[in-house]
Amino acid sequence: MHGAGRIKIVDVASEAGVSVTTVSHVLSGRRPVSATTRARVEDVIQRLGYQADPSARGLRTQRTRTLGLVVPDITNPFNTAIAAGMQEIALAHEYLTVVCEAPMDGPHLPAVIRQLVARRIDGIVVGRYGATRQDLEGIVASGAKLVRLGGPLAPGLGDVVRAAETEGMYDLVSHLVGRGYRRIAYIGGAPGVEPGEERFAGYRKALEAAGLPVHQELVAWTSFTREGGRTGATAVLNATEPPDAVVCANDLIAIGALDTARAAELRVPEGVAITGYDDIEAASLVSPALTTVLNPAREIGRSAAQLLLDRLEGESSGPAREIVLAHRLVPRESA
Amino acid sequence: MHGAGRIKIVDVASEAGVSVTTVSHVLSGRRPVSATTRARVEDVIQRLGYQADPSARGLRTQRTRTLGLVVPDITNPFNTAIAAGMQEIALAHEYLTVVCEAPMDGPHLPAVIRQLVARRIDGIVVGRYGATRQDLEGIVASGAKLVRLGGPLAPGLGDVVRAAETEGMYDLVSHLVGRGYRRIAYIGGAPGVEPGEERFAGYRKALEAAGLPVHQELVAWTSFTREGGRTGATAVLNATEPPDAVVCANDLIAIGALDTARAAELRVPEGVAITGYDDIEAASLVSPALTTVLNPAREIGRSAAQLLLDRLEGESSGPAREIVLAHRLVPRESA
DNA sequence: CGCGTTCTCCAAATCGTTTTGCATAACCTG
DNA sequence: CAGGTTATGCAAAACGATTTGGAGAACGCG
Numbered sequence: 001m002h003g004a005g006r007i008k009i010v011d012v013a014s015e016a017g018v019s020v021t022t023v024s025h026v027l028s029g030r031r032p033v034s035a036t037t038r039a040r041v042e043d044v045i046q047r048l049g050y051q052a053d054p055s056a057r058g059l060r061t062q063r064t065r066t067l068g069l070v071v072p073d074i075t076n077p078f079n080t081a082i083a084a085g086m087q088e089i090a091l092a093h094e095y096l097t098v099v100c101e102a103p104m105d106g107p108h109l110p111a112v113i114r115q116l117v118a119r120r121i122d123g124i125v126v127g128r129y130g131a132t133r134q135d136l137e138g139i140v141a142s143g144a145k146l147v148r149l150g151g152p153l154a155p156g157l158g159d160v161v162r163a164a165e166t167e168g169m170y171d172l173v174s175h176l177v178g179r180g181y182r183r184i185a186y187i188g189g190a191p192g193v194e195p196g197e198e199r200f201a202g203y204r205k206a207l208e209a210a211g212l213p214v215h216q217e218l219v220a221w222t223s224f225t226r227e228g229g230r231t232g233a234t235a236v237l238n239a240t241e242p243p244d245a246v247v248c249a250n251d252l253i254a255i256g257a258l259d260t261a262r263a264a265e266l267r268v269p270e271g272v273a274i275t276g277y278d279d280i281e282a283a284s285l286v287s288p289a290l291t292t293v294l295n296p297a298r299e300i301g302r303s304a305a306q307l308l309l310d311r312l313e314g315e316s317s318g319p320a321r322e323i324v325l326a327h328r329l330v331p332r333e334s335a
Numbered sequence: 336m337h338g339a340g341r342i343k344i345v346d347v348a349s350e351a352g353v354s355v356t357t358v359s360h361v362l363s364g365r366r367p368v369s370a371t372t373r374a375r376v377e378d379v380i381q382r383l384g385y386q387a388d389p390s391a392r393g394l395r396t397q398r399t400r401t402l403g404l405v406v407p408d409i410t411n412p413f414n415t416a417i418a419a420g421m422q423e424i425a426l427a428h429e430y431l432t433v434v435c436e437a438p439m440d441g442p443h444l445p446a447v448i449r450q451l452v453a454r455r456i457d458g459i460v461v462g463r464y465g466a467t468r469q470d471l472e473g474i475v476a477s478g479a480k481l482v483r484l485g486g487p488l489a490p491g492l493g494d495v496v497r498a499a500e501t502e503g504m505y506d507l508v509s510h511l512v513g514r515g516y517r518r519i520a521y522i523g524g525a526p527g528v529e530p531g532e533e534r535f536a537g538y539r540k541a542l543e544a545a546g547l548p549v550h551q552e553l554v555a556w557t558s559f560t561r562e563g564g565r566t567g568a569t570a571v572l573n574a575t576e577p578p579d580a581v582v583c584a585n586d587l588i589a590i591g592a593l594d595t596a597r598a599a600e601l602r603v604p605e606g607v608a609i610t611g612y613d614d615i616e617a618a619s620l621v622s623p624a625l626t627t628v629l630n631p632a633r634e635i636g637r638s639a640a641q642l643l644l645d646r647l648e649g650e651s652s653g654p655a656r657e658i659v660l661a662h663r664l665v666p667r668e669s670a
Numbered sequence: 671c672g673c674g675t676t677c678t679c680c681a682a683a684t685c686g687t688t689t690t691g692c693a694t695a696a697c698c699t700g
Numbered sequence: 701c702a703g704g705t706t707a708t709g710c711a712a713a714a715c716g717a718t719t720t721g722g723a724g725a726a727c728g729c730g
Contacts, residue, residue: 008716019680024718031719034678051453055399056716058390059685074419075616080410087409087436096454098433101422118386119431255620282617285590343686354710359688366689369708391686394715677726682719689714696707 007048016044027052058120066096067308068116069301070109071127074101077280078297079127082149085301086125093309095122104190109135117142123308125149125301128195133157145311147304150195153322159311160322161304165195168293168327169202169247170209172275175291175329176245177210181273184212185243187232187253189224196224196249199277203247218243222253229256237264237272244272245335251276251283254290258334273335288333296325342383351379362387393455401431402643403451404636405444406462409436412615413632414462417484420636421460428644430457439525444470452477458643460484460636463530468492480646482639485530488657494646495657496639500530503628503662504537504582505544507610510626510664511580512545516608519547520578522567522588524559531559531584534612538582553578557588564591572599572607579607580670586611586618589625593669608670623668631660 013020018037025031026041033041044050058064067090071079083099090097100116102108113135116124123145126136131148136157139146146158153160176184186203189196207214220235222228229248233256236243248254254276258268266272268288276283276292283290303323311317348355353372360366361376368376379385393399402425406414418434425432435451437443448470451459458480461471466483471492474481481493488495511519521538524531542549555570557563564583571578572595583589589611596603603609603623611618611627618625638658 009718010716020717021680021719022678025679028718031679032677037678053394053716054454055390055393055397056685057718059388059394059687059716060718062390062685064390074422075412075415077410077412080415083434084409084436091450094450096433096450098431099418101419115426115429115431119389282620285617285621287622344688345686355687356689356711357709360709363688366709367707372708388686391715392688394686394717395688397715671730673729675726675728678724680721680723682721684719685717687715690712691710693710694708696705698705699703700701 007050009050009052012041012044012048012050015048016041062120063122063312064120065094066098066119066121067305068121068124069097069099069127069304070102070112070116070124070129071099072102072104072129074099077282078278078295081297082125082127082301082304085298085303086305087301088298089302089305089309093313095305095309097305104130110138113138117144120144122312123147125304125308128193130190130193145308147307149300149304150198153320155320157320159307159320161300161307161325162322163295163300163325164327165198166202166205168295168329169199169277170206171202171327171329172277172291172293173203173206173247174210175331176247176273176275176335177206177212179335181245181335182212183215183218183241183243184245184247185215185218185236185239186220186247186249187229187236187257188219188221188249189228189253191221193224199249215239224250224252226252226256226259229253229258230260231256233257233260237261237266242272245269246272246274248274248276251278251280251290251292254292254334255282255286258286258288258290269333269335275335279330283330284332291332291335292330294328294330296327299325342385344385344387347376347379347383347385350383351376397455398457398647399455400429401433401454401456402640403456403459404432404434404462404639405437405447405451405459405464406434407437407439407464409434412617413613413630416632417460417462417636417639420633420638421640422636423633424637424640424644428648430640430644432640439465445473448473452479455479457647458482460639460643463528465525465528480643482642484635484639485533488655490655492655494642494655496635496642496660497657498630498635498660499662500533501537501540503630503664504534504612505541506537506662506664507612507626507628508538508541508582509545510666511582511608511610511670512541512547514670516580516670517547518550518553518576518578519580519582520550520553520571520574521555521582521584522564522571522592523554523556523584524563524588526556528559534584550574559585559587561587561591561594564588564593565595566591568592568595568609572596572601577607581607581609583609583611586613586615586625586627589627589669590617590621593621593623593625604668604670610670614665618665619667626667626670627665629663629665631662634660 013023026038087097100112102112125147127149150162217239220232222232276290278295279292348358361373422432435447437447460482485497552574555567557567611625613630614627
């Protein structure tokens with residue numbers, strides 16, 4: 001008759017003939033309990049299906065056993081892959097994961113962070129973002145652990161997980177150079193936003209290493225969207241001396257660039273090569289299939305969650321850490 | 336020096352020169368408070384940036400102000416759109432949304448539900464699923480509010496939100512008939528899983544209304560994946576008398592069918608028409624762009640959250656409700 | 671056999687809210 | 701102005717767990 005989930009620690013204690021203290025100790029293992037008592041208590045817990053009330057526990061411990069992920073766009077497959085990776089690790093440690101969307105337009109980020117901090121979320125992962133130092137410091141000051149996805153490692157701003165973006169773009173552009181392309185254009189997202197900067201750096205380094213110049217008129221900055229790709233491609237393809245390849249900062253931009261090329265009756269890759277970055281699902285669905293770089297999103301999520309859990313369950317402080325994950329070139333038809 | 340988020344209700348009370356009871360009352364409005372006192376308290380709350388501790392509040396009220404969404408695959412854009420819709424509504428009411436993945440392979444669903452129930456989540460949305468009656472009853476018995484996405488309205492199993500799937504497929508197939516197609520094949524996902532059943536029903540009704548027979552060899556059941564689409568299409572296209580159109584239960588299946596058609600050197604839509612369902616982003620990115628039906632996923636999420644909040648904040652019980660959302664045919668190149 | 675350790679376990683305080691039962695002050699009404 | 705309402709605010713008891721200071725029993729040592 002007593003519904004599931006309603007039994008309390010005191011019920012377990014009386015059923016097992018011990019005090020609530022003892023039950024708590026077998027649960028947490030913070031003090032020794034004799035083997036026979038422990039066995040009896042665990043049996044009762046099992047039989048009654050006892051589960052500690054998270055609010056009561058949270059009130060006492062000041063922990064919520066919850067991890068948060070903040071991303072600019074929750075429907076972006078790259079971001080959901082990160083979320084999936086986090087959940088995989090978190091669930092195994094009985095942590096919950098909440099993912100929050102904070103669009104780039106308007107001051108959504110501070111509000112979302114306030115929400116998360118007010119909720120006493122234990123650890124927060126801030127996704128690829130133009131987050132200000134102030135935003136991030138607010139998280140750290142609240143006592144929550146912080147992991148950033150990308151950006152430089154800085155003291156007092158949590159740990160960092162990132163893909164080897166610069167190296168990935170370097171390899172991609174070198175790949176193009178190796179296949180004979182010489183006038184290689186670049187379409188970036190919003191300038192100054194982190195992953196864009198690093199990818200652009202890889203582009204420049206690769207050209208430099210090949211002894212090729214960076215033409216200012218072959219570089220366009222727009223936004224990380226399909227529409228951005230269309231306008232960016234229009235700009236670089238109309239240069240006085242057009243490019244033979246267009247490197248895009250992500251797959252959505254590249255798909256937009258494909259639109260523009262198709263509209264201009266330019267064959268890909270014969271007329272112009274086009275490449276993306278991230279390897280989202282659509283990259284292999286469009287035609288021609290995009291040459292791109294695999295962004296190990298799920299693995300990024302796993303690493304970020306693991307970093308947070310280490311800080312939470314193991315040594316709380318210590319020097320800031322950085323995890324860099326390997327990229328992988330995915331050659332397909334568009335180059 | 337006192338960091339943000341650390342101030343308690345007693346601090347607010349003493350700063351404002353009132354008791355904690357009064358502060359609580361201005362917060363909840365459950366008892367009248369004089370205008371001048373209220374103003375003073377609200378000012379102090381503002382100035383100090385007070386935010387009630389959710390664990391303490393949850394312990395007392397037995398509410399977590401959290402909504403949950405359970406889906407088979409968190410990276411499916413359809414599901415993330417639902418999540419985004421839920422979050423939009425939930426956040427406005429200061430509720431958090433957590434989305435949990437419970438893959439169809441293996442007994443993940445009961446475990447995830449247990450987790451959510453143990454966490455005292457206030458309301459749970461169970462996505463398109465082969466959920467058993469037992470799973471759902473467990474949720475209701477725990478006291479959490481339940482909304483199902485699809486399936487028949489049944490007493491004691493919460494409210495239902497669904498798209499008009501049968502009608503949507505009916506319109507789509509009727510559209511094909513109107514354009515002259517006569518041998519129309521169908522590729523479904525796993526048989527018995529809800530959205531598939533309803534879509535198949537729409538397919539049959541439309542053929543029936545047009546006086547066309549349902550050929551057993553033109554119906555294939557696989558899985559809701561691109562790979563499923565490939566195998567399903569191989570089956571129906573190799574029928575003794577091949578179809579002139581292939582209707583797929585969702586977009587991923589349709590994209591897989593496009594693969595098969597391309598491999599068989601069949602032009603689409605000249606050789607065979609292919610249609611999808613859901614209108615995921617990739618549907619407009621592939622070539623030829625898919626004729627499909629817009630599944631109002633975001634709106635579904637919004638409605639589900641609203642339903643939950645109504646139960647939570649308004650009248651708790653009452654007859655089970657069902658919300659049916661309109662579909663919309665999206666004609667593109669593939670038919 | 672007395673005394674100090676080490677094992678076990680318990681009672682009670684605590685975390686920060688909400689909510690109920692009263693006390694007091696203020697206000698009408700006749 | 702007495703008597704009864706209504707407004708206003710307070711003190712104290714929950715909510716269900718964790719954690720600390722000890723109590724009693726068992727054990728070893730001199």
